[in-house]
Amino acid sequence: MTFISTQLVRFAHVDAAGIVFYPRYFEMLNAAVEDYFAQGIGVDFAEMHIRRGLGVPTVTIQTTFFSPSKLGDLLDFRLSVPRVGRSSMELVAEVLCGDERRLEATATLVCMDLEAGRSVAWPDDMRPKPMTGEHAVAAA
Numbered sequence: 001m002t003f004i005s006t007q008l009v010r011f012a013h014v015d016a017a018g019i020v021f022y023p024r025y026f027e028m029l030n031a032a033v034e035d036y037f038a039q040g041i042g043v044d045f046a047e048m049h050i051r052r053g054l055g056v057p058t059v060t061i062q063t064t065f066f067s068p069s070k071l072g073d074l075l076d077f078r079l080s081v082p083r084v085g086r087s088s089m090e091l092v093a094e095v096l097c098g099d100e101r102r103l104e105a106t107a108t109l110v111c112m113d114l115e116a117g118r119s120v121a122w123p124d125d126m127r128p129k130p131m132t133g134e135h136a137v138a139a140a
């Protein structure tokens with residue numbers, strides 16, 4: 001299963017060359033991860049960070065950029081989760097505009113107690129389920 005979050009390339013995302021400046025992809029990816037936790041898992045970022053004092057920082061991310069994106073493009077962030085550990089998850093984001101592949105990122109996110117600054121085991125209701133394969137669930 002794949003979770004899809006569609007992100008619009010906005011004016012603030014592009015540089016003087018008219019293409020998306022690469023850190024902006026990481027902001028869009030974080031927005032897709034927010035959608036995944038809110039809609040795919042059922043715990044939104046306000047609940048997680050403010051009320052529970054938990055975060056999901058990225059500890060590794062490896063990205064390959066295949067082709068540039070421009071203002072007005074609609075990018076599908078197709079998220080899959082090949083592995084879930086005690087406190088970590090591996091996340092793969094394949095980003096497409098229509099049929100064209102724009103980038104792929106593989107990241108490790110860790111469930112973190114924000115006050116202690118340490119990893120904690122996923123709470124049962126926040127624990128991601130491994131999901132791979134073609135069946136897609138789109139963000140609302």
Ligand SMILES: CC(C)(COP(=O)(O)OP(=O)(O)OC[C@H]1O[C@@H](n2cnc3c(N)ncnc32)[C@H](O)[C@@H]1OP(=O)(O)O)[C@@H](O)C(=O)NCCC(=O)NCCSC(=O)c1ccc(O)cc1
Pocket residue numbers: 049054055056057058059060084085086087088089108110112117118119120
């Ligand atoms: C997250 C940490 C507190 C975890 O440290 P520790 O408490 O010592 O935990 P550990 O090192 O034992 O690792 C915990 C798990 O992560 C895994 N881990 C840790 N580092 C790695 C690396 N490099 N590769 C793969 N897996 C890793 C490790 O294998 C453990 O997995 P489990 O067996 O599943 O539990 C610490 O690594 C840290 O503070 N790192 C910096 C994170 C950071 O600043 N990231 C960039 C910006 S923050 C950000 O983007 C963000 C997004 C969303 C948010 O909600 C909050 C913040």
